[in-house]
Amino acid sequence: MDKKVLRNDLILIGSLLVLAVISLVLVLTLKTKKNLVAKVYVQNEVVEVIDLSKKEEKDYYVQGLKGQVHIHTKNGGIAIVESNCPHQDCVNMGYVYETNRPIICAYNAVYIVIEGKANFDVEI
Amino acid sequence: MKKIAFILPLLAIALTSCSEVKPLEKMVFCFDSIIDVKLYDGKKEYLDWINNICYEYDVATNYYAKGTPLGIYQINRTNDEIEIEPDIYDLLKYAFDVKDQGATYFDPMCGSLSEKWKESLAKKEILSETVINEELEKRNNSSFEFFEDYNIQRIGEATIDLGGIAKGYVLQKVYEYLRGHGVNKYIINGGFSSILLGEKNTKSGLFTVGLKEVKNAYIQAKNCFISTSSIYQQGVEINGVTYSHIINPVTGSAINENDGVIVISDNGAYGDAMSTSLMNNTLDEIKSIEQEHNIKTIVIKKNKIVYSHKDIEVKYH
Secondary structure (H helix, E strand, O other): OHHHHHHHHHHHHHHHHHHHHHHHHHHHHHHHOOOOEEEEEEOOEEEEEEEHHHOOOEEEEEEOOOOEEEEEEEOOEEEEEEOOOOOOHHHHOOOEOOOOOOEEEHHHOEEEEEEOOOOOOEEO | OHHHHHHHHHHHHHHHOOOOOOOEEEEEEEOOEEEEEEEOOOOHHHHHHHHHHHHHHHHHHOOOOOOOOOOHHHHOOOOOEEEOOHHHHHHHHHHHHHHHHOOOOOOOOOHHHHHHHHHHHHOOOOOOHHHHHHHHHHHHOOEEEEOOOOEEEEEOOOOOOOOOOHHHHHHHHHHHHHHHOOOOOEEEEOOOOEEEEOOOOOOOOOEEEEOOOOOOEEEEEOOEEEEEEEOOOOOEEEOOEEEOOOOOOOOOOOOOOOOEEEEEEOOHHHHHHHHHHHOOOOHHHHHHHHHHHOOEEEEEEOOEEEEEOOOOOOEEO
16 A cells, blocks of 8 residues: 555656646747747837748838838848838848837837847936 | 765755846837846936937937937937037037047048948948039038037038937946945846947956857957957948948948958947948957047957957857
């Protein structure tokens, strides 16, 4: 009887430990997976949410404050490739693949913010 | 044994549960950037206050659009003596006075020269020496006067541009507001150039701050302002030379002595002005300014740190 109880307890303990380890690995994996999403804002409103983890090559056209802004995604990155703004800072920025590096076309009030797991609290 | 069987599931839950406390968050779209506000303690009304003050100064300091009641846009279009809002008067006064506090290469009256450079670089062209000299002459023949009762007068053709200081000035106001309301745990990310750090919601309170342009480098910091100027943001390469949006007010050139300068200080406005100015100082000059004005700097050239203050520990991962 005692031996049987002991064996069952050991099985229970072993199963729970395995379950705990599997759960921990799953949580840590999900936490570290980047799953980057680009949110496109015009002024304060989100007008487009783009899943960058799909790594699709695709064009998006957004109506900004003073004209249309052409956004392009490829290889998990995103860029403004065409805008009618005078200084072209947004276009010159090129493709962005990570968080903490927003693309801003102030002239058209278009802001692209990449969200997801970041390596740092903030980047300078 | 039964106790162990009871404890283990609890252990499993504890191991897999998430205990992070979500901060109060708001994104403010202003100053041609995004100000990302996170308060780990505080109230929602504080977010609204921060939002409003950012917009107030953004409108008043906008170079391209009319401010209300009177902003930089209107000031740049008159040579009359005019009365302006006390807040904007104080900001302008600070922007002109900061030069005497070591910011030798910070000049708020370089708006027109800076604009000419931006227009030229947008076409991937270098601004001609003729235009640079005309703009420098315009600047040298201009001045700005402060009178009583918040009256000011722009004299000459040179225009005011507060782009190098306005965001830091507002973050300083935000810092004073939060401190006044007993809020200690926060991070206000003004988008690369201006960051205000309180304490993080952890035991050490330290935030991890990545240095974008130096591979794998980061620092840890809290309770300070971090101001950054660099050629990597908005820089344009022509014939192998990077021309930045930071103009040397003495020579009129858009080529800087340093590729990036990070200033850690206890004043956002001062830090912003200094990071801009130090882009055109030599390393020896920077070391001397650091000692005299109680700031800490990191200087970057060709994606490498060529100098960092002895109290800043740069780590690599």
